[in-house]
Amino acid sequence: MTRRSPNTATPAAVIASTWRRLDEVPALLAWWTVLGAAVALGGTERVSPALALIVGAIAFIAGMRRTLEAFCHWRERAALAGRPLLFWTTERFLKRVKACPSHHVWFGLGFDWRPEHSQKLYELTKIDPSVLTPPAWSLRLLGRGTGKPADSIGWSALHGMDPHETDLTVAEKTLEGGTLIVGTTQAGKGVLMNLLVTQAIARGDTVIVLDPKNSRRLRDAVEAACRHAGRPAPYTFHPGEQSDGVRLNPLADYTRTSELASRITAVMDEEGPFAAFAWSAVHVIVGLLTVCGRTPTLAAVHAALTLGIDTLLEEALCRRWHPGAVEAARAEAGRRGLKGRAAFDFVLAQWEQTGQTDPAIADGIAVFRHDPEHYAKITASLVPVLTMLTSGALRDTLSGADVGATLRPMISLKTVLTRRQVLYAALDALPDPVVASALGAILLSDLAALAGERYNTRQTGERVCLFVDECSNVMNRPLIELLNKGAESGVRTTCAMQTVSDLAARLGGPDEARMALGNFNNVIALRTKDLVTQRFVTETFGRTAVxxxxxxxxxxxxxxxxxxxxxxxxxxxxxxxxETIPPDVLGKLPNCEFFASLAGGRLVKGRLPILITKEPS
Structure with missing residues (x-):
């Protein structure tokens, strides 16, 4: 393929050699015929040897030139047959990665997309590509095998816009701005996620994988990468497994009680005054738990919301008041004939008369004196979500004691970060998408708080790589904040999703989805059928002269x-x-092939190998 002329003020700037017939064939046949005739006649008396040598030399040079031109064009047309799927073992893949420049991330095999490729693509849409594709026997002569099978999904000619491919690598710093992977089901999102996760583990980074689907392939890739990197086995978390993996307390680590209130209310879909009331209620409960010396858990917050704040508030009073004061106040209330709420209100009044001050207790008293029916209404949107997260096996998984009947250890995300470990968290969205969404939201809120702590304490040297599959299931404000500001605290985020419409449904509208997507500096597009998603992706690719x-x-x-x-x-x-890439072309990509817009305006076309346990026979 010839490059466009650098003389941009001339028509040649938009013209380049693209698709055509093999016009060199008649000329090369003629020149090789002349060469044969010169050799044949040179040994006779009809032609002098000197003349035959001169004519033969000219014919040889011209014939070789035409043959090379024909071969190059034939090779370009042979690329239209596509390339078959690659299957690599983890060992082979890691060797390939080690051969790349240091501090770079390997994205696949392919080439940088230039304006000439766009020209070839637009012109190829005018005809049937099979007309230009050479027969299978000639592909084998060129060492290309038989190309992509005829019954494979997608348009194989897309990767044939350039006959040459090389390792696609980008500097690690490029990924600090967030990476988005879009693609329909079975297009290759999981394959790319496996490759990126494997590299992050091999680099020694702290890795957190949130997988709503509970993909066996992704989990196996994480475990295999840890083995090959010589790292401890990953922490595995599953909300429904009570005999394996670890338990997670998303409220274990905090610097301010307000963080826990924000963390819990992040699972709510509502915004506005009801969300503010819910935040205030949780903040009061967490403050009282802290006064009582109890570790805040989802179960403790749920109990206080549903059963009332009375017991927790009384326990806090016993901690702050002198011994026996609460019992004495209750006895006095009994002598006055007070019972129930009235009796406890008398106890609170006695506390207030002592002049002692405690912000958490003062807030708790205000909540207690609030109209119970109105209080139940303003916190009603939070109770169902907390009920889901504290029911059945999830109660012990998220709110269990550090030491109990279960043999599963209780950890937190801070444990993972401190030990530079790997965590694979399966959210199990298929049977219960609502719980998976709430679980992912609260874990992301926890990580966002830890990122803020790392930034404030300048502990940003060690990288944390966050991978979120099917991010439309768990996208929330904390994840957006991680994308927006996480790079400053050493957190690099990679998200995968299917369509922009899924994200819009999650966040409440297309404008909100666009706002979230604007935080990704790198966009990798596999096959996608959704028109809105196609347009979003091709907008990032820009335009070129065709x-x-x-x-x-x-x-x-x-x-x-x-x-x-x-x-x-x-x-x-x-x-x-x-458009540099027409939107409809994204719907024709074969499996494990992609277009990518990387930070800085670099546009590439690539394909991915599928990681396997052993070499195929």
């Missing part, structure tokens, strides 16, 4: 003389600004 040939045929004659007529034919090359 040449088009307009043909005009004219005829004229005069009425006076029927034999006087004229005909004309004209061709005109025009240039228009078109």
């Amino acid at each position: 040449a088009n040939v307009d043909a005009a045929l004219s005829a004229s004659r005069t009425a006076d003389d029927p034999l006087a007529f004229g005909v004309g034919y004209a061709e005109r090359v025009t240039s228009r600004r078109e």
